Amino acid sequence: MDQLKNKKWTRDQLESVRKEVLTQWPTGKDVDLEEAFAYHQQLPRHKIFSEKLNKAHEQGKTLVQPRAGVPLIQDMIHLLTYLQDVGEADLLPTTIDSYTRQNRYQEAEMGITESARTQKAMLNGFPAVNHGVSGCRQLIDALDTPLQVRHGTPDARLLTEIAYAGGYTSYEGGGISYNIPYAKNVPLETTLRDWQYVDRLTGLYEEAGCPINREPYGPLTGTLVPPFVSHSVAIIESILAAEQGVKNITVGYGQCGNLVQDVAAIQVLQSLTDEYLRKFGYGDVKVTTVLHQWMGGFPQEESKAYAVISWGSAVAALAHATKVIVKTPHEAVGVPTQEANAAGMLCTRQIINMLGEQSLNTYSLKDEKVIIASETRCVLDRCLELGKDDMAQGAILAIRSGVLDIPFAPSRYNAGKMLPARDNDGAIRLFHTGNIPLTPELIDFHREKMEERAKYENRQASFQMVIDDVYAISKGRLVGRPKV
């Protein structure tokens, strides 16, 4: 195979791979592109994801979206209808189960059978590949709200084919964000290539007049990820997607917990993604943002979980993110019931509506924006340098060398040399910078922030401090202070 380049695939290139992809599981043979375009073209506008997002973006509103997936089609329709009608979802999800995410369709089949037999959900999501094009369309037809596939699949090519032909108008994931946090042994080159396939397919739909929104997965491991790390990934994936013809992109960010850092992060994410896309010649791409409510360990106690949910909603509202992905009071325990899911949404909605008209405009916000933007530029510019102006190669080399480094990632292709921790105000900073190519001033800034906290806590910064931070929110605070 040729060396991977950030270059638009030809139709022939795509078709030669498609032939093989569509045979990976029997349902693949039901995909017929022309027929799928026709299906999309007859969808009413209110079922099209990008339409709703772009409208909200114009109006400065924040849309509410849950996560949800169960193994059986009828149950899934029932669940989504509930979230739409009772939970008042603006956007609906289809969360895919973990076997499908690993292309283990045989095991997913077993999970379906077992779930039908025991009347208990034995899968943690909806096995869309096994249910096939017609299975997906049952959902699309039954609901009055745009649907998105949310997963975590390194090789999502067959899933994408089926989901798109099945009528989904939004699709999460990317070659970095669905590899490094979601896999152990998959080379980055492989997933970047497989996601070029996904993006090119998305481009085909766009060219046929069927808008499909793409969402690089923002929160990564959800565990102490500094904003510039996830921003770098989001912007790289946006550039790669745009090259393949994607026109609607939502970039994401997982709440860190410090108000100023979080609001600054969302605002910088929007402006910097716009800027880089323009710079690379993709100025026609529509960019929107999503805030994920706290993605790390949650408190068990439901009333405390509501507090965490509310705080995330407040950040989304004050930053005017285009949408917010909602957690539930069951988060620490297991996949939520539909009631718990709707409860999280109603709580979120209340905050969004109370706060959506307010804005934050602080002295420190501007500083924080400058910091996040500078850090992100350091990483992105070095990526380009490494890749000799090719972002795909750059990404591979950056991850390999730790120029781009994702904390707590399971992948063995991730360097894991950088260690994050919170500063004294709860913002996420770097405790070890590893190989992140920050300027000397930024490195000083991080060191000073960590020293300030270490001094306040009267202890050395150490891995124990990081562990304390990992636990902190689930134990009821933001900064993991030592026990006294």
Add this chain to the structure above:
Amino acid sequence: MDQLKNKKWTRDQLESVRKEVLTQWPTGKDVDLEEAFAYHQQLPRHKIFSEKLNKAHEQGKTLVQPRAGVPLIQDMIHLLTYLQDVGEADLLPTTIDSYTRQNRYQEAEMGITESARTQKAMLNGFPAVNHGVSGCRQLIDALDTPLQVRHGTPDARLLTEIAYAGGYTSYEGGGISYNIPYAKNVPLETTLRDWQYVDRLTGLYEEAGCPINREPYGPLTGTLVPPFVSHSVAIIESILAAEQGVKNITVGYGQCGNLVQDVAAIQVLQSLTDEYLRKFGYGDVKVTTVLHQWMGGFPQEESKAYAVISWGSAVAALAHATKVIVKTPHEAVGVPTQEANAAGMLCTRQIINMLGEQSLNTYSLKDEKVIIASETRCVLDRCLELGKDDMAQGAILAIRSGVLDIPFAPSRYNAGKMLPARDNDGAIRLFHTGNIPLTPELIDFHREKMEERAKYENRQASFQMVIDDVYAISKGRLVGRPKV
């Protein structure tokens, strides 16, 4: 009787009234001041309200306090123990029932009997007068946390005598704040005099080395009260209390819903109360602050109620209020169960702990602080002018003329000429200024704010707009927009 003056009562003056007060209900005869001082003096420090407040104030921490009251002593001990142990209360309340608040001890007695018979709470609080000194001490002895009486009693003299002798170390209320929102027919002069009694009694305890914290009731009617209105009342009551010898004062404020206005309000409340007390020669009084989570109509849905609770907690934390009074997910429906009460507290605690180390420092915060402080000064300075430098007389004349005007108050002594409404960002402004003596610039400011909203909503400002604002939070938003 002499015309009311803001002047410290002599011991003789007090004693001549006390004789009568202590006969208002049989339990009054058990009050013995010297014995009561002795009881207070043997209380361990961790049971003394001011101690805990002042320590929190020094450390910049926010303490959590619920509301709670049931008719029977054993049930009350059980309830408070639960809130202390499960709810992790820093400070405990004793909410008094509404008959006691109206000095209807006979009806309260019936409520106790009925509650014992039906095993259902037939009173909405704890009838402390009927339970007497020994009844109160059973609570104080059973708990390891400082206790406060919270009520709404225009004539609280007997209740105070019994509560203090019973060992309470904190006491809410004041001559304006427990009249205008809590009564219909009681002249202000009467309540101001009766609260001089309460404050002088508090002074006696202070002089005997028994610190008792006094808390003017901040939120008033809880319904669209602009910050400067409640601040004016809080500062007047602080001055009157200080004159009678009160040394520990907590001034309060009910959350309005706009972040900047609320944080500014709490910060101004602290600094302005300090300033006025110093100015009047009471510089030795220790001032702390309390934020009341949203005091108006709540949403029925519990997950939405959690959102409102969380948002109030966020304000308390970001403003570093000394304590926060907690609502519960049952608020819209009725007096909460102990479980619902503890749930509200745990939710609050989670937010306080996550946010307590963060601060807000916005461009608009400084502006808002200047506005609130100027408005409050306008009212207070006119009060003094009206009262010919006597704050007690000033207050009476100010309320009568609407210089100080409390929206939605039941009292017929309140002018009710001022009408508040929210501006486009949800801050509470004046829609009719009535007789509030604002400067022309401030009046312009309010008018512009209201015009901005009216224009945005494409309707005239009217009473319907005020009604929409009254309902807004219970219907899931902050600004009551017209239906579309």
Add this chain to the structure above:
Amino acid sequence: MEQENGKRLVIGVIGADVHAVGIRILEFAFRQAGFQVTNLGVMVSQEEFIGAALETGADAIVVSSLYGHGELDCRGLRDKCDEAGLEGILLYVGGNIVVGKQDFNDVEKRFHEMGFDRVFPPGTTPEQAIECLNKDLGVG
């Protein structure tokens, strides 16, 4: 505002209850809907309700109670109405009429037995109240 419909209401908040906001809004809404309203405000005794109803020739007495003592405060109101010559007058009660979150079916039953024609749960909107009044008084 709607045309006046000729029906008279006496409204107020019973007992030692000072919740003043809801009743003010009810007054506004009832007037808008065409009723003639006598609003007694807060802290209204049974006697005051009856006196005002007699005086105005009211078609209905609308009792609001928010603070939880509604059950104690409302006892005997129907009998007193009968004694005063207001037999059969329409009696409504609503608000947060008992202490705490109780099963509303039970609550409704207890208040029906006390002689109230309709009993409304927390959060009832003025529109719902007006719909019932129109029905029960044969308006519209």
Add this chain to the structure above:
Amino acid sequence: MEQENGKRLVIGVIGADVHAVGIRILEFAFRQAGFQVTNLGVMVSQEEFIGAALETGADAIVVSSLYGHGELDCRGLRDKCDEAGLEGILLYVGGNIVVGKQDFNDVEKRFHEMGFDRVFPPGTTPEQAIECLNKDLGVG
């Protein structure tokens, strides 16, 4: 760090599960407590657990499962251990081992029947796990 206690553990996250944070912290805590730890990381098959246990002469296999498929992934592990000559090896499982919020007594029973010696609910702290290991392996 405590003195080494001579006991060996094989730990890992079973199945297609990639939750990498908890196991890293467990490794750290078990080492601090004196155990020799082989951490297989995430996405570990039954065969890998058994292979590593044979290779290191492990006293216990500690299975973590967060993503909800624990029940499908853990079936047959005890039998495979027996077949491989690891009769009686201590088997622990913990994390969020089933889908959704289920009654933990039921869950515990099902996993006991599958041959696990101890079953831990969501949110178990490393300290609780260490206490059980110490007891079951006769340490300290």
